[in-house]
Amino acid sequence: MWPSESERAPEDQAAGLRLGGYSGTGPRPPPKVIAVASGKGGVGKTTVSVNLSTAIAQTGRKTLLLDGDMGLANVDVLLGLTPAWNLSHVLEGRCSLEDTLLEGPAGLMVVPAASGKKNMAELTPAENAGIVRAFSELRREIDVLIVDTAAGIADSVTTLSAASQEVVVVVTNDPASITDAYALIKVLSRDHGVQRIQVLANQVANLGEAREIYAGLERVSERFLDVTLAFVGAVPYDDWLKTAVRRQKPVVELYPGSPSALAFQAIARRIEAWVPPTAARGHLEFFVERLLQQPQGVAA
Numbered sequence: 001m002w003p004s005e006s007e008r009a010p011e012d013q014a015a016g017l018r019l020g021g022y023s024g025t026g027p028r029p030p031p032k033v034i035a036v037a038s039g040k041g042g043v044g045k046t047t048v049s050v051n052l053s054t055a056i057a058q059t060g061r062k063t064l065l066l067d068g069d070m071g072l073a074n075v076d077v078l079l080g081l082t083p084a085w086n087l088s089h090v091l092e093g094r095c096s097l098e099d100t101l102l103e104g105p106a107g108l109m110v111v112p113a114a115s116g117k118k119n120m121a122e123l124t125p126a127e128n129a130g131i132v133r134a135f136s137e138l139r140r141e142i143d144v145l146i147v148d149t150a151a152g153i154a155d156s157v158t159t160l161s162a163a164s165q166e167v168v169v170v171v172t173n174d175p176a177s178i179t180d181a182y183a184l185i186k187v188l189s190r191d192h193g194v195q196r197i198q199v200l201a202n203q204v205a206n207l208g209e210a211r212e213i214y215a216g217l218e219r220v221s222e223r224f225l226d227v228t229l230a231f232v233g234a235v236p237y238d239d240w241l242k243t244a245v246r247r248q249k250p251v252v253e254l255y256p257g258s259p260s261a262l263a264f265q266a267i268a269r270r271i272e273a274w275v276p277p278t279a280a281r282g283h284l285e286f287f288v289e290r291l292l293q294q295p296q297g298v299a300a
């Protein structure tokens with residue numbers, strides 16, 4: 001069964017009261033950067049990225065969704081957007097990062113994937129400098145950056161994940177998805193210094209099923225790896241979501257009262273309660289610098 005509003009964890013309820021855009025008087029805190037990854041393809045990683053980003057944007061947070069899947073980019077497809085420019089054009093000096101931005105629902109900003117690049121590690125020094133400059137020049141206020149990575153353990157996935165503040169691994173109750181999620185967690189923790197992973201169970205029948213998937217992953221990770229797992233939440237299998245995918249809209253926009261939309265909203269509230277990074281600057285430079293400092297991935 002899914003928890004009702006009154007059964008939500010206290011930190012969720014507190015976060016619910018704090019929703020809304022940044023309204024402080026001091027400098028804007030740096031954005032929370034969250035990579036969404038999955039061991040196996042087709043488990044719903046992009047659906048989760050798109051819906052979580054939209055649910056966060058709906059709370060008033062300035063949210064940027066970066067399509068980091070350079071092979072099979074489909075954030076734009078799920079949102080029914082037609083990109084004219086992408087990150088490769090920025091690197092070629094043909095446009096600015098600002099020009100690539102597409103507007104999604106609830107003011108969500110979307111950067112379409114760079115086509116023609118297999119991973120960030122392939123960038124030349126000049127391109128590296130170009131990407132840092134491009135992100136540094138983006139004078140948009142951003143509270144949350146969600147990075148939709150590719151499926152699997154490719155270099156681009158580990159690089160983007162290791163540079164992010166939090167990594168959400170999407171998993172379904174399918175043995176291959178669980179095994180591949182564990183393989184990803186292993187590579188991230190063992191070879192890339194990721195110390196904490198948030199697990200999101202997708203397409204489950206109930207919370208009990210989600211908890212079981214999580215408990216299995218936690219048991220084996222605790223035994224063999226030096227990593228802390230956390231359960232960020234579960235999204236039920238939902239035909240409303242399927243209809244929304246067909247209509248190229250996020251389910252949280254089209255059917256906000258559907259079971260999956262309610263689950264995404266609850267996870268967005270939980271993310272709201274995560275503390276932002278302590279870096280001094282309020283823009284994206286720190287993420288990009290971390291991104292480019294990552295060593296080449298070690299394929300396992």
Ligand SMILES: Nc1ncnc2c1ncn2[C@@H]1O[C@H](COP(=O)(O)OP(=O)(O)OP(=O)(O)O)[C@@H](O)[C@H]1O
Pocket residue numbers: 038040041042043044045046047048072074150151202203204235236237238239241242245260
């Ligand atoms: N909670 C859900 N309920 C029902 N269907 C779902 C759910 N989540 C995802 N799906 C379905 O799974 C399909 C695959 O989702 P998606 O494209 O997001 O997967 P993915 O993990 O990003 O795949 P890849 O990494 O291979 O691009 C979607 O078209 C959607 O129909």
